[in-house]
Amino acid sequence: MTALKILRYQLRDVFRSRWVIGYTLLLLAATELLFRFGGSGERVVLSLLNVVLILLPLVSLVFGTMYFYHSRHFIELLLTQPVSRSALFAGLFGGVTLPLAGGFLAGTGIPFLLHGGATGSAPAALGMLLMLGVLLTLVFTALAFFVALHVADRATGLGVAILLWIGFTVVYDGALLLAMTLFTAWPLEGPVLVATLLNPVDLGRVLLLMQFDVAALMGYTGAVFARFFGSLTGAMVAIGALTVWALLPFLLARRKFLRTDF
Amino acid sequence: MTTPTTVTIRGVTKRFGTLQVLAGVDLTLEPATVTAIVGPNAAGKSTLIKCLLGLVRPDTGTLAINGHAVGADWSLRSEIGYMPQATSFPGNLTGSEILALLDNLRGSRAGGDDDLLDAFHLGPELGKPIRTLSGGTRQKLSAVVAFRYRPGLLILDEPTAGLDPLASGILKDKILRAPEEGTTVLLTSHIMAEIEELARTIVYFVDGLPRFEGTLEDLWRKTGEQRLERAVARLMRARVMG
Numbered sequence: 056m057t058a059l060k061i062l063r064y065q066l067r068d069v070f071r072s073r074w075v076i077g078y079t080l081l082l083l084a085a086t087e088l089l090f091r092f093g094g095s096g097e098r099v100v101l102s103l104l105n106v107v108l109i110l111l112p113l114v115s116l117v118f119g120t121m122y123f124y125h126s127r128h129f130i131e132l133l134l135t136q137p138v139s140r141s142a143l144f145a146g147l148f149g150g151v152t153l154p155l156a157g158g159f160l161a162g163t164g165i166p167f168l169l170h171g172g173a174t175g176s177a178p179a180a181l182g183m184l185l186m187l188g189v190l191l192t193l194v195f196t197a198l199a200f201f202v203a204l205h206v207a208d209r210a211t212g213l214g215v216a217i218l219l220w221i222g223f224t225v226v227y228d229g230a231l232l233l234a235m236t237l238f239t240a241w242p243l244e245g246p247v248l249v250a251t252l253l254n255p256v257d258l259g260r261v262l263l264l265m266q267f268d269v270a271a272l273m274g275y276t277g278a279v280f281a282r283f284f285g286s287l288t289g290a291m292v293a294i295g296a297l298t299v300w301a302l303l304p305f306l307l308a309r310r311k312f313l314r315t316d317f
Numbered sequence: 318m319t320t321p322t323t324v325t326i327r328g329v330t331k332r333f334g335t336l337q338v339l340a341g342v343d344l345t346l347e348p349a350t351v352t353a354i355v356g357p358n359a360a361g362k363s364t365l366i367k368c369l370l371g372l373v374r375p376d377t378g379t380l381a382i383n384g385h386a387v388g389a390d391w392s393l394r395s396e397i398g399y400m401p402q403a404t405s406f407p408g409n410l411t412g413s414e415i416l417a418l419l420d421n422l423r424g425s426r427a428g429g430d431d432d433l434l435d436a437f438h439l440g441p442e443l444g445k446p447i448r449t450l451s452g453g454t455r456q457k458l459s460a461v462v463a464f465r466y467r468p469g470l471l472i473l474d475e476p477t478a479g480l481d482p483l484a485s486g487i488l489k490d491k492i493l494r495a496p497e498e499g500t501t502v503l504l505t506s507h508i509m510a511e512i513e514e515l516a517r518t519i520v521y522f523v524d525g526l527p528r529f530e531g532t533l534e535d536l537w538r539k540t541g542e543q544r545l546e547r548a549v550a551r552l553m554r555a556r557v558m559g
Contacts, residue, residue: 057422060418060421060422064410064414064418067414068407068409068410071409072409126407127405128405128406128407128408129407131372131401131405132405132406132407132415133422134370134371134372135370135372135394135397135399135401136394136419136422136423137391137392137393137394137395137422137423138391138394138422139391140391314374316333316367316372316373316374317367317372317373
């Protein structure tokens with residue numbers, strides 16, 4: 056109840072900053088452009104994959120941390136009012152994830168509707184893409200809150216957030232690749248599978264690629280993935296892992312928020 | 318206001334890192350009275366206030382308002398009107414939006430005291446975003462917010478800092494009238510003349526502990542000084558010399 060009241064004010068504040076509108080328009084333009092370049096629905100989804108896996112975590116992390124620092128005064132004001140900390144935290148989290156997820160759904164979904172691109176095998180892939188986008192928004196906004204709660208200084212916090220992004224999108228894969236080339240003599244299916252589960256971005260990539268016939272492109276381990284993630288159990292495990300990824304940083308950030316001295 | 322609000326603080330300690338900010342504070346505020354906390358910077362005054370508000374969690378000890386422990390029950394804050402040392406309003410919102418939000422959150426207790434709003438002539442400023450307002454105007458809005466819901470306990474941290482003499486006078490009159498309505502007031506200030514004017518009870522705080530507690534007359538007697546400024550200076554010197 057209180058959380059909803061807080062949410063309403065935060066939403067108004069977020070929309071006034073026009074950040075989210077720019078984000079939506081950017082996604083809209085990118086998707087539209089991919090259609091114009093003669094892509095079919097399926098190919099557009101595939102091209103959008105990288106937008107979702109690279110851009111979305113960055114936007115969620117940067118916008119999430121900035122928003123939290125920006126809300127500091129609001130938080131301090133409301134904490135002196137008859138408001139529980141958990142309601143305030145829920146309101147704050149919703150105030151940034153709802154516009155981000157909504158912007159993503161509108162920005163990528165609308166062009167598909169306009170072009171009738173959701174035909175053939177595209178609907179399943181599009182559905183998966185949209186779900187992944189929303190889940191990744193939750194994951195990385197929660198991580199952003201976690202960072203902002205632990206780092207008092209705004210510039211340092213933003214730096215840590217960007218480092219996290221580089222870590223998840225670039226360094227992690229690089230390290231994995233290096234490990235795979237170093238240990239080619241060993242059977243790596245198991246460890247690589249586990250390593251994939253530990254990175255939400257990789258998890259998202261594999262989950263979506265399994266919707267297409269491009270798993271073969273991933274070579275040796277691709278076969279393992281296809282066998283594991285391609286099956287229903289595999290998909291359930293992957294989605295479960297992503298849900299854990301969405302919940303864990305949220306709960307940790309919430310715990311910290313409930314205990315912090317302001 | 319029916320019964321005056323009581324505030325009881327027992328054995329409160331708080332440590333930030335290696336710094337012992339509160340060292341076992343025992344303090345009972347006299348109901349329906351203005352109590353002033355004075356003392357040097359970093360004596361723990363603001364931390365004690367933040368403990369009362371539930372912003373800071375004490376390491377040990379209890380703080381109770383009307384017999385209810387602070388911390389366990391966030392709804393206790395509906396009894397408190399707070400004016401922080403530095404106002405913290407979200408810059409994007411306007412004054413009326415903030416008042417509407419707080420009215421909304423306070424629910425049935427809303428629809429409150431607009432005396433200060435009128436006395437400060439804040440009406441025309443309410444439609445502007447906070448970030449465009451001057452420091453003094455924000456401070457006035459902060460005072461309006463503190464008094465608006467007719468709280469049983471008013472916590473005022475340097476309330477007149479940044480206010481012009483006219484506004485400062487209006488606010489002081491309002492503070493003086495509060496005990497008549499049964500409100501307990503806790504005040505900090507570095508302006509001794511102001512404390513002399515407003516407070517009946519003085520608590521002298523140093524190194525995280527109240528070292529003196531009593532009426533102004535008690536303080537005169539103890540220090541042999543007739544001006545608060547000098548009396549407090551004497552207390553501070555006595556402390557330095559051990």
